[in-house]
Amino acid sequence: MEPLDIRPDLEALKAAYPAVEIAEAATGHFDIRVSLDQYLDVVRFLKDRGFNYPACITAIDWKDRLELVLQLYKLVVGSRQSPLVMVRVDGLPREGAEVPSVTPLYPGLNWHERETYDMYGIRFQGHPDLRRILLPDNWQGGHPLLKDFVDKRPRRPRLVRHRDTIVSG
Amino acid sequence: MEQTRELLINMGPQHPSTHGVLRVLLKLDGETITWAEPDIGYLHRCFEKLSESKTYPQVIPYTDRTDYLSAITNEHAFCLAVEKLMGIEVPERAEYIRVMMAELQRICSHLLGLGAMALDLGAVTGFLYAWRDREKIYSLFERITGGRMLYNYLRIGGVRNDLPEGIIGTPRDGRDKADKTIWGFINYFESYVLPEWDDLLTNNRIFQWRTQGVAPLPSEVAIAYGASGPVLRASGVKWDLRKNVPYSIYDRFEFDIPVGKENGDCFDRWVVRVEEMRQSARIVKQALQWLAENPGDYIAPKLPRVLKPPKGEVYIRYEGSRGEVGVHLVSDGSANPYKVKWRSPCFTHLQLLPVLAPGHKLADMIAIIGSIDIVLGEVDR
Amino acid sequence: MTAQYLSFGVLALVTLWSAYKVVTARLITHAALWMALSFTSVSGIFLMLQQEFIAALQVLIYAGAITTMIIFAIMLSSIREIRVEPQQQTFGQRIRASGLLAVVVGLVFAAFMTYVYYVSEIPKEAVPDPGLLTVRQVGATLFTRFTVPFEVASILLLLAMIGAIILTAKETE
Amino acid sequence: MSLADLWAQHWFRAFVTGSLVLVFALGNFYITLWLERKESAWIQNRLGPMRAGPQGLLQVLADLFKLLQKEDIVPRNVDRILFLIAPFVAHIPALLIFLVVPFGPNLVVADYDIGIIMIAAVTSYAVIATFIAGWGSNNKYSLLGAMRGAAQMISYEVTLVMSVIGVAMMAGSLKLSDIVLAQAERGVLGWYLFPQFIGFIVYLIASLAELNRAPFDLMEAESELVAGYHTEYSGFRFAIFLLVEYVHMIAWSAIAATLFLGGWVGPTPADIPVIGPRLFGWMTGPVWDNIWGFCWFLFKTYLLIFIVIWIRWTFPRVRIDQLMDLGWKFLLPVSLFNIFLTGVMKYGWNVLAESGSPLRWLFWLWR
Amino acid sequence: MELPIYFPLGLGALLFGIGLWGALTRTNAVRILMFIELMLNGVNLNLMTFTRYYYPENATGPILTLFVMTVAAAEASIGLAIILQIVRNRGTVEVDKVDLLKG
Structure with missing residues (x-):
């Protein structure tokens, strides 16, 4: 059970794609900052280098821009400490972001991409069946996990006036 | 000539054997399924949006509610993530208590998963036996944490309260003390319950008819679809995060990882889970020995009332009872987590249904759903 | 004495009525069930003739196997037209006209039987209650x-x- | 009109014995339903009904009243007559079987000398009753369920009759009372259970499938979307279907007890070698023979009912195609082999009887 | 048997008559098969009546009826199989519509 070292793979990636920034985070995973157009090639490159296990794909809303995060790692039977790699695409516009889908490469991310679309509104080109997964199909309220999301559904009138009954201390 | 036109039916969301509010759209040609599509979202409680407006300790009760059948493992995952983010050192006694509770919870959740699958296949007695043993674990948990199913027992940095007096008991406790002391339960569990499971169901001819050869899952497809936990191991991939990506103090325990054959089918997923319960019992025994040898009461470090972890991100992978639970925390230095992403194994396993179901009979669909053992709380979050 | 006439009368009536209904039942599945009823009453008559073995066989083969087979055939063959029997306009007249045909055929057959009965040298009087x-x-x-x-x-x-x-x-x- | 010559009247005797059989069936239905609840509770280590009456004995009464007072909904565009008569047609096979079963030495309603064929003939009505129920309730799903149930019943009816022929060959007659008498001579070890063990096992499995019970209850399985042919029934009519299922179960257990376990044959207290005649001598005589016979018959029937219920609560359900494979490809050949085996063994015993060679004891079991 | 012989004989004849009448008038093939069974039933009934009234101890009567029943069962199964084929090919089970030989 020898610890798995993925540094050579990252050097090879750096050699292949110089524009990529690779950094090791304090909490033990590797961040790979990628630009939008190189994203799919980098993921394909990593897959060929043996990163076969799709952990999950999600997005982070930094209030002015969206950042897509794809987590992969090498599932090598008998290995220890197989570190996680986060492929990050920053600077996506908050509405109408278009990102190539990785479902053809990793079928396991099919629903994760649909959930990210459902929650953040990032459209994935090439996804076999991109529609909302958790929210009802006829949901018009926008994408809930965005920081500026306001629930526009009509407020039901509150039947009992809450304030008067309880004498709050 | 008049073809038997395909029957489109939907199973659920109030179907008795879909383990909660899952709706599966099925196209049937006569008796065989030609197309299956799960439809989820009926139990979506926006866990991730909620936790963005809560402080770190306040999020812990929410994590219980995701996979409500193994609450301790979820709490454990979240606490590990925060501790890694803030670099908190957890006292050793708390670590042992956490591991013991997590493994007991794994036994309990497997019992229910196996019992529910047995019930769907018609073995009502198997289901009730699972219920009986779960009650014993619940009475233990009630004495330790106060709750029976959702505990809010773990705290960031340790546990809320120490184990009550005399709950560990002595290794000689037998069946009579099964719900009084943990040793009593473990001895009762290993000597009486596990052999009974094998006789009642695993070696039952009709059970084997219904499950063997149903929905085989090759290991490459399992890995490509992100399967994890018992489903992945049943397909012959020896991958257990407690061993391969050790967290907490799991590297101090020795236990082995049950693995199914290459094309693991429903029966292998069943056998792997039964075997895993045996391994969890072994871990609990080792934890109990350590807890008995060094009593103490230091269970949680002094932490400021309002936790403000440094800016940064963490993604930890935890071996939940149903698979790999991923917690991705992003913190901006404030008291509230900026983003919490809960990578749920059941959510990922449900993607296997459209791959596994076609070609099988309608009755097999029940066995398939039972064998991948999904909990809708975790699927919909 | 009258018990035999009474029971024979009832059984004969049931047989003939269900046989008639087989012809005139609108739905074909009803026809099949009427047929099963007529087989059962014929088996009753066999019992009256003290032939239990044949009565049991009649129920086993006719009422059990053949009726079920016909029901399965109905289900498999004409699922579509089970509900609505094609009502040709002339259907009514054909039935009434052919009713006559039934009576004629029955009479001719009965006449022929009586001729055979008299001309043959079968012992005329019934054998007393045999073993x-x-x-x-x-x-x-x-x-x-x-x-x-x-x-x-x-x-x-x-x-x-x-x-x-x-x-x-x-x-x- | 004294009772004696009244009894001589055929119709009066038929009426009395018929009603006695009906009382026997309903009484045993009550006890079997209670036994099913208690035994399943015991197997699943819970208590079962305890509140209604001592040990829950009145619970079944409570169930029946509950079902009786429920509104008997007859859906609108249902095939009215068929829908209404279906439960009663389903009753015919269940009750007619008791006609032939010997409860005691001379407690038989009508002892036909074609006993077993009569049973086979009567059970073919169950198939028609299922179809009537399924077709009567006029909904696609219950029709599908009815056809599936009918198919299952037919394929297992053949096996059922074949498995019983071995017993008829051993006893040399189809008349059930002859079969019981033959077993009486052979003593306890001589019951047909031992030579006809294959037949007994095949009979048990086939009768479970015929009853749509235990591992073969495809129709009520919640995993199947079709809830069986009695989906549209409610209240009283549904209670009748429940009654039919249990009376059928009792009937099949009674036949098994008669054919394989020697119906009313059993040692009575008077037969105890030394003290028997002196102490219990007064208990002999025709009336007492009937009473002891009936007790032994009940004991054996309930032993088999116990086994049937036990099987139901331990085995999971079988899939429809496995069910058909088991029926046609395994049970039928095995029962045919059993017939062949019995024939050879009996012939061997008779042939060697003349030559008197010791080899004969090899066939002793089939003597 | 006080019942005069021509009572069951008459019933058999009438049963046969109804079977014949139905077979001639109805057009649904499955129903015609039913009438054939009815006719065979009539025949059986007559056979049994003669056995019971004149030759009760002679076993040939029941055996002949047994053979009639066997033939009836075989004929019914083959008839239904043919009907299913007709339904599969021609789409209808109405006898008067299946007139391929009209040329």
């Missing part, structure tokens, strides 16, 4: 004097089964 024919005797003669017809009948059944399977097996297998 009952036990199944053992029937079995014994079946396998001694009638072994060849018995084997031929079994081959016939085999052929029927094979024929039915070949004709109806779908090509999918």
Whole structure:
């Protein structure tokens, strides 16, 4: 059970794609900052280098821009400490972001991409069946996990006036 | 000539054997399924949006509610993530208590998963036996944490309260003390319950008819679809995060990882889970020995009332009872987590249904759903 | 004495009424069920004639096997038109006209039977209550004097089964 | 009109014995339903009904009243007559079987000398009753369920009759009372259970499938979307279907007890070698024979009912295609082999009887 | 048997008559098969009546009826198989519509 070292793979990636920034985070995973157009090639490159296990794909809303995060790692039977790699695409516009889908490469991310679309509104080109997964199909309220999301559904009138009954201390 | 036109039916969301509010759209040609599509979202409680407006300790009760059948493992995952983010050192006694509770919870959740699958296949007695043993674990948990199913027992940095007096008991406790002391339960569990499971169901001819050869899952497809936990191991991939990506103090325990054959089918997923319960019992025994040898009461470090972890991100992978639970925390230095992403194994396993179901009979669909053992709380979050 | 007339009268009435209903029942499934009823009452008459073995066989073969087979055939064959029987306009007249035909045929047949009955030298008066024919005797003669017809009948059944399977097996297998 | 010559009247005797059989069936239905609840509770280590009456004995009464007072909904565009008569047609086979079963030495309603064929003939009505129920309730799903149930019943009816022929060959007659008498001579070890063990096992499995019970209850399985042919029934009519299922179960257990376990044959207290005649001598005589016979018959029937219920609560459900494979490809050949085996063994015993060679004891079991 | 013989004989004849009448008038093939069974039933009934009234101890009567029943069962199964084929090919089970030989 020898610890798995993925540094050579990252050097090879750096050699292949110089524009990529690779950094090791304090909490033990590797961040790979990628630009939008190189994203799919980098993921394909990593897959060929043996990163076969799709952990999950999600997005982070930094209030002015969206950042897509794809987590992969090498599932090598008998290995220890197989570190996680986060492929990050920053600077996506908050509405109408278009990102190539990785479902053809990793079928396991099919629903994760649909959930990210459902929650953040990032459209994935090439996804076999991109529609909302958790929210009802006829949901018009926008994408809930965005920081500026306001629930526009009509407020039901509150039947009992809450304030008067309880004498709050 | 008049073809038997395909029957489109939907199973659920109030179907008795879909383990909660899952709706599966099925196209049937006569008796065989030609197309299956799960439809989820009926139990979506926006866990991730909620936790963005809560402080770190306040999020812990929410994590219980995701996979409500193994609450301790979820709490454990979240606490590990925060501790890694803030670099908190957890006292050793708390670590042992956490591991013991997590493994007991794994036994309990497997019992229910196996019992529910047995019930769907018609073995009502198997289901009730699972219920009986779960009650014993619940009475233990009630004495330790106060709750029976959702505990809010773990705290960031340790546990809320120490184990009550005399709950560990002595290794000689037998069946009579099964719900009084943990040793009593473990001895009762290993000597009486596990052999009974094998006789009642695993070696039952009709059970084997219904499950063997149903929905085989090759290991490459399992890995490509992100399967994890018992489903992945049943397909012959020896991958257990407690061993391969050790967290907490799991590297101090020795236990082995049950693995199914290459094309693991429903029966292998069943056998792997039964075997895993045996391994969890072994871990609990080792934890109990350590807890008995060094009593103490230091269970949680002094932490400021309002936790403000440094800016940064963490993604930890935890071996939940149903698979790999991923917690991705992003913190901006404030008291509230900026983003919490809960990578749920059941959510990922449900993607296997459209791959596994076609070609099988309608009755097999029940066995398939039972064998991948999904909990809708975790699927919909 | 009257018990026999009474029971025969009831059974005969049930048989004829259900046979008539088989002809005139609008839905074909009803016809099948009426047929089962007529088989049952015929088996009742066999019981009256103290032939239990044949009565039981009648129920077993006719009311059990053949009716079920016909029901399955109805289900498989004309699912669409089960509900609505094609009501040709002339259907009504045809039935009424042919009702006459039934009576004529019945009379001709009965006349022919009575002629055969008188001309043949069968002993005219009924034999007093004879010893009952036990199944053992029937079995014994079946396998001694009638072994060849018995084997031929079994081959016939085999052929029927094979024929039915070949004709109806779908090509999918 | 004294009772004696009244009894001589055929119709009066038929009426009395018929009603006695009906009382026997309903009484045993009550006890079997209670036994099913208690036994399943015992197997699943819970208590079962305890509140209604001592040990829950009145619970079944409570169930029946609950079902009786429920509104008997007859859906609108249902095939009215068929829908209404279906439960009662389903009753015919269940009750007619008791006609032939010997409860005691001379406690038989009508002892036909074609006993077993009569049972086979009567059970073919169950198929028609299922179809009537399924077709009557006029909904696609219950029709599908009915056809599936009918198919299952037919394929297992053949096996059922074949498995019983072995017993008829051993006893040399189809009359059930002859079969019981034959077993009486052979003593306890001589019951047909031992030589006909294959037949007994095949009979048990086939009768479970015929009853749509235990591992073969495809129709009520919640995993199947079709809830069986009695989906549209409610209230009283549904109670009748429940009654039919249990009376059928009792009937099949009674037949099994008669054919394989020697119906009313059993040692009575008077037969105890030394003290028997002196101490219990007064208990002999025709009336007492009937009473002891009936007790032994009940004991054996309930032993088999116990086994049937036990099987139901331990085995999971079988899939429809496995069910058909088991029926046609395994049970039928096995029962045919059993017939062949019995024939050879009996012939061997008779042939060697003349030559008197010790080899004969090899066939002793089939003597 | 006080019942005069021509009572069951008459019933058999009438049963046969109804079977014949139905077979001639109805057009649904499955129903025609039913009438054939009815006719065979009539025949059986007559056979049994003669056995019971004149030759009760002679076992040939029941055996002949047994053979009639066997033939009836075989004929019914083959008939239904053929009907299913007709339905599969022609789409209808109405006898008067299946007139391929009209040329």
